[in-house]
Amino acid sequence: MIIGRELRTWVENREGQRLTRLAAQALADRWAEGPVHQAFARAMAAIPARTAEAVGEAMRTLFANDFWVDQLLDTLAETMRRDPYFEPPFRHLNSALHAGLVVYEDELVSVAAGVGSVTQLAARKRSPREHGSIVFSGQLSVIKFVKAGGARLAFWETPPIAQDFTAAHAGPCTRVAERRIADGEILIVDGRHQSFIIEHATANLVVVQAVVKADHAPVSVEFDAASGAYVACSAADDSASRIQMISTLLRKLDCEAAVPTMIAFLDHPSFFVRWHVMRDLLGIDLEAALPRLKRMAARDPHPEVRQAARTTLDHIEARTIREKAA
């Protein structure tokens, strides 16, 4: 690794590093106490019914005025010019095509501002790919194209992704329209049944996006762009995946003290979380799990969960009879 003189000086300069951190913290404090962040917080607090649609409408109203995007980007650029080691005090959202920062987040919504790279988009379009895919995020989004970059979007739809979603009955997805987006245009895209892709752009895109957490579908779903057929799905919300990982960890640790907490997750809105936790519960405390497994087999709202629970009950019963007989 080749380290320039400037970086070497900074690495060896504890006081310089402290000043860099202080600058980031000061900017974070100014942003959190500033009028834009406060306006977001007030708007979210004032929503009477915390539905995806109500949050989306509130965000659309807030996005009507986007003066703050330029101000924020200017402030960040100016601070970075003064101190090349300054890091914006926001969570980063980076992919091959997009660089963004999460500028507001609460239990209802996350707001990110970012830039889409037309160069990377063009490279992606030119690269040979066996499959293209259309992803439905499962969440309602409000997207403002502050600078649309001459983008043309193709819009896609699929039947609603609901709590009873199954791979066997998913999709298909269909392309329904294509059109050019204007600078300043705001779209509400309900990722529970709508999606879009950028077909073409002539310049970088500056985009502000609110992702609504309320009322989301259990899963994000991916379809094959050519055939419209279902490809795969993943948890729409990272908390569901975290619950699954922690549940398995607790089972591996044989943590009986966690049983009451695990039982509470048997009523989780996401079907795959309910079944995942039930499997782990069966591994830790069969006595506590059995009556709930029976209820699940009879009454869980998801057909695959009912089926898996029924199969498991049959398996337990068969083994019990075999082992008693032996």
Next chain:
Amino acid sequence: MTDVRETVRLEVESLPELGTAVAISGSPKQQEVGGAICLGIAAGIIVYMSF
């Protein structure tokens, strides 16, 4: 009535999985097919720019 608690010790790995396999949020499973994908929360814009 059979008391299963007395006799059965379950191997969790042998229990049935759901017919719908659900990958972890923002998982690489999607990247294989769809290109770059979400990082936790603001999945949308990255998802939409992944084609």
